[in-house]
Amino acid sequence: MHRILITGKNGQVGHELQRSLAPLGELVATDRQELDLSQSGERIEQALDRRHPDIIVNPAAYTAVDKAESDEETANAVNADAVGAIARWAARRGALLVHYSTDYVFNGDGERPWREDDATGPQSAYGRSKLAGEEAIRLAAPRHLILRTSWVFGAHGANFLKTMLKLGQERDALKVVDDQIGAPAPAALIADITAELIREYLAKPAGFAFGTYHLAPHGETSWHGYARYLLQRAASSGLPLRINPADIQGIPSSDYPLPAKRPANSRLCCDKLEKTFNISLPEWKSGVDQVLAELLNGAPDNKGIPRE
Template sequence: MHRILITGKNGQVGHELQRSLAPLGKLIATDRQELDLAQSGARIEQALDRLQPDIIVNPAAYTAVDKAESDEATANAVNAEAVGVMARWAARRGALLVHYSTDYVFNGDGERPWREDDATGPQSAYGRSKLAGEEAVRLADARYLILRTSWVFGAHGANFLKTMLKLGQERDTLKVVNDQIGAPSSAALIADVSAELIRRYLSGPAGFAFGTYHLAPRGETSWHGYAAYLLQRAAEFGLALKIDPANIQGIPSSEYPLPAKRPANSRLCCDKLKNTFGIELPEWQSGVDQVLAQLLQASGYDKAHRE
């Protein structure tokens, strides 16, 4: 039975991976206490020697985008140095490494969706650390998949979707940035596609197409469009909102300054994933609908509303 190591089991993607990967092997799901990627490379290697995974799936990351501007060393330790340690260990042992990256590795210019072979140019410490992690994986010459995602959300963990739902019930006015464009990517979708790719690898590693792929749903929106769609759907589900979704105000990024620069263009072209593996990705709205339904059901609101 294949031993599959999942890092960051309490994160959004890590949580969903435990569900999607369970049928594929013996899962070894770790959190920061069990495998701290900020610690020395020697200690990470010792942990890998002890766990002996055949597949390493690494959703763990330093994701505090603004904090990384003043703590780039820690961001690099987790997002780059630790990733290099795992990649080199995988190369020596013939293991597969599945690593997740981000649209932040690009400079955010233009309006065309980014392709895997486009020139990178991160504009933040977080983006630089994630790009360094990608480069460490490629240099290690391991069997690898790098999956770049954008605007990740899920029913588990903290994210923009949950924040907007909470604020929509508390406030009658909201201002949301409308000049950053991308596709909200559900953690469940990322985990399900990851499982399908690993399944195919296990069925025929010799001819498997390793490499870097973009993984985000079809379509595009702004953060403002995302919030407006979410709260409109929440109202249709029967959730009592204080705000009218039609009255959410769109604002430029310049009116909401943050320490780290956000990409204006977070669009990811996923043609390579489709053409290589035949995987059809859904529209972004379907993931939002699914997570919204999950959250309402888990809170008991959905049942109470039906009754």
């Protein structure tokens, strides 16, 4: 039986990976106490030696995008240095490394969805640290999958979707940015696609198509469009709201300044993933509907949606 190590088990993707990867082998799910990626590379490699996985799946990351602007050293330690240590260990042991990256590695310009071979140009400390992690993997570990995604959400953990549901019950007015475009990616979808890719790797390791792939649902929206769709669906499902979803105001990013620059264009072209592995990705609205239903029904691992 293959041993699969998951980092960041308490995060949105890490939580879902424990479900999706359970049928594929012996899982070793770790949190920050068990595998701290802010430690030295030597300590990280020692921790891996103790667990000796055949496959490492690394959703753990420094994701405090704004805080990274004033703490780039820590962001680099977790998102780049630690990833390099994991990659070197995986290369020595012949292990597969699955790692998650982000649309923030691009400069966010234009309107065309980003392809895997497009020039990178991160505009934030977070984006620079994630790109450095990608480069460390490509340098050290030939047997790797880098999955770039965007706007991750789920029933577990904190995210935009859950924040909007809470605010929709508390406020009669909301302003949401409408000039950043992308596709909300469900953590469950990311985990399920990861399981499908690992399943194919285990079946045909010799001919497996390693490399970098984009992973996001079809379609596109703004944060404003996302919020309106979500709260319209919540209202039609019976959730009592103070705000009328049609009254949510769209605003430019300049009206909501933050320390880190957000990409205006977070669109990801996922043709390579779909064609290489014969995968059909869903539309973004279906994932929002699924997580909303899970929250409204009170998912076993969370308290559902706070109600007034």
